[in-house]
Amino acid sequence: MTIKINSVLSVLKDSNLTKEAKKNKIIPIIDPLFDFTLMSRLSLGAKWKELDKGQKDRFTELFTKKLKESYTDKLYLYTDQKVDILGVDQPKNNRIVLKTQLIGKDDKYDIGYKFYETKDSSWLIYDVDLLGVSIIQTYRQQFAGFLKDKSFDDLLTNLSTTK
Incomplete structure (x- = not known):
């Protein structure tokens, strides 16, 4: 993980790259670390079971x-901060939380990457805690x-038209 973090930081520090070029270099570095399907399912909660395959x-x-x-x-806000890996918690046998801290000139931000062990024994991120707040829980609430007032198709439209 340290290698991945350092690779991303190296791209961010490269002043010769445009924002778009940085994004195009960073996404392939971080993509294999995340289980976006599981993150999608968790963010919808029970609603996920009501959807057909196409909707999912x-x-x-x-x-x-x-x-x-x-x-x-969020990475574009990077201005020479340092990332420290603080350690790993293991709340369950097949779950770990990689605790990191982004250290800036004036502030420190705790970031926890929640991993689960897949059937092939690799580890993938399924959630990220920023300052103690789960991004998946935040999206689930949103x-x-x-969906209390609008349809699932409205949600898809909203996701496709907002950044």
């Missing part, structure tokens, strides 16, 4: 795009609130 696939596509854009947008 479309939602996963749009939600993955949103997550990647959100993540890379989507549940949205």
Whole structure:
């Protein structure tokens, strides 16, 4: 993981690259670490079971795009901070939380990457805690609130038209 973090930081520090070029270099580095399908399912909660395969696939596509854009947008705020790996917690046998800290000039931000062990014994991220707040829980609450008044198709439209 340290190698991946350092690779991303190296791209971010490269002042010769445009934002788009940085994004195009960073996404392939981080993509294999995330289980976007599981993140999509968790963000919808019980609603996921009501969807057909086409709806699940479309939602996963749009939600993955949103997550990647959100993540890379946050990376652009990087201004020579340092990332420290603080350690690993193992709440369950097949779950770990990689605890990191982004250290800036004036502030420190705790970031926890939640991993699960796949059937082939690799580890994938299924959630990220920023300052103690789960991004998946945050999206789940937003989507549940949205779906109280609107349809799932409205949610897909909203995801496809908002950044």
